[in-house]
Amino acid sequence: SQQGEEDPQALSIQEGENATMNCSYKTSINNLQWYRQNSGRGLVHLILIRSNEREKHSGRLRVTLDTSKKSSSLLITASRAADTASYFCATDAQLKGEKLTFGTGTRLTIIP
């Protein structure tokens, strides 16, 4: 079963705009990760945020985590055509850190 649910399911924005995707999950976690999947490819790890962190940055990516609401957001600033992909959040169960459960994904399309 899916632990995480991304919102929205699909998002289209103009190049240069910011894109925000949200993820909600159900059980307590050690950390939350975001992955990107280009069409026809495997998933690529983007960023990991630990349960005791509230915000993390990596380049044009900004991730927030609210454990009280069991939710996370991924912000991509100054979007580029190459950012077109599906984005998944993944959570681990507290007792089994290596096992990740992936959400349903947000399909992001950047319009040139």
Place this chain on the structure above:
Amino acid sequence: DARVTQTPRHKVTEMGQEVTMRCQPILGHNTVFWYRQTMMQGLELLAYFRNRAPLDDSGMPKDRFSAEMPDATLATLKIQPSEPRDSAVYFCASGFLVAGDSYEQYFGPGTRLTVT
């Protein structure tokens, strides 16, 4: 540039045939995962290994699927007999401990399986 490799990349087979998918994890990663991705179900964890020992295969139909890791450089996923509903993209991923209890996973390119 270390990568997870999977073979074959594409497989078309007839119902009832045996299918074997192979994965070479990144050297030094101690966990290996098999996932299945479909439009309807999304990404599902089928099984995973730590230090070559199977830890969890609860996501796998046991009557027809089997996963093994005969050595540290090879993981296999076998379907026998295959059925049309097994059509999906199968991903292998290997993971390593980032810090504390957090693992990061590296995915292979996937095997696209079509069962007719």
